[in-house]
Amino acid sequence: MAMKDSEPDFRPVLNITIWILAASSGSFLGLRIWGKHQRGRKLWWDDGILIAAWICLLLSCILQSVDTHFGFGQRDADVTSQDILDMTRLVSVVAGFFLVLAAAWSKTSFALTLLRLTIPTKKCFSVRGMIWFAIWSTNLAIAASGVFQWAQCWPLDKLWRQWLPGQCLRLGIVNGYNMFVAAYSGLMDITLAMLPCKIFYPLRIQRDEKIGIVVAMGMGIFAGATSFMKIFAIYNINRIAAGPEHVVVLMILGTAESAITIMAVSMPVLRTLLMGRDKT
Known part of the structure; x- marks a missing residue:
């Protein structure tokens, strides 16, 4: 069934945005x-985990694009059959799970990179302790958010076949926790992005080098801002009248969060390469 002219199609926006983010971070x-x-x-280790994060991001983008072919990004009434609607829901759940993995692993790589840049001395003990706390x-x-994603309905397939008999946790509970995770994740992103100031300011290196490294790692602040923006996207999904545009926005923000983190972690190595020096 074709989409009515009066109803916007959000699929092109989703596909273009996520693939720009995937290509840029890659x-x-x-x-x-x-x-x-x-x-x-x-x-x-930070390199290996970062590669794994980008692979998860790539898999999610592939699944999101495949899902748009079946109707993801349209209103349920515009999908041609119940079977296809169920398939779009399943694929979107799997794509979302890969975004969860990409977010966790890209942030872990960010933190591990910071650990490599800190010397294990008494002065840096508090900094390294903060980094390990952020990682864990x-x-x-x-x-826990990933577990919630799969365990919120029983039987399991009611998650995407919503017409099956069974039970699901209230949407407000699941989305409430996801909003907490988005807020906490954003806070940790900003905290980790600010730590280079404490790490490199006392070091006896040239001022432009200090500024360059801090600015490069400070890109993580943008990842934190993206995570905070997810709070509002999740809130909109929790509303009764939420449309497909809100789900599309959430998928874009989830993709952007990991993509920006991957770019932030890569910046110090790129900068030292351009400067002809290797600080990592």
Whole structure:
């Protein structure tokens, strides 16, 4: 069934935006790996986890694009059959789960990169402790969100076949927790982005080097801002009259959050490559 002319189609916006984000973050990641190879540096845990995060981001983008082919981004009434509607819901759940993994792992890579830039001394003990706290608390909070995503309905397939008999947690409970995770995740993003100021300010390196590294890592602030924006998107979905545009916005913001984090983690390596020095 074709969409009526009076009803907007959000699928082109979703596809264009997520693939720009995937391509941009993939380019930054590729340059990061190439830069380390050029400088004769081996890949470390933060690199491996960052690669895994981008793969999850890529898989989510593929699934989101496939889902738009079946009708994701349209109103339910415009989808041609119940089976296709069920399929779009299932694919969107899987795509969302990959975004959860991408968010958790990209933030972990960000934190691990900071750990490598701090010397384990008494002065840096509090900084390293804060980083480890951010790693564990953020991963636990996001992991619980992933569990909620799959365990909110019983039987399981009622999650995408909403017409089946069974029960689901109230949408307000699930979205309420997801709003908390978005807020906490954004707070940790901003905290980690500000830590380079404390790490590098006391060091005896050139001022422009300090500023460059801090600004590069400070891109994580934008990831935190994106995470905060997800709070409002989730709130809109929780409303009774929420339309497909609100779900599309949430998927775009979820994609942007991980993509920006991947670019932020890659910035210091790219900068040192351009400057002809290797600080990581």
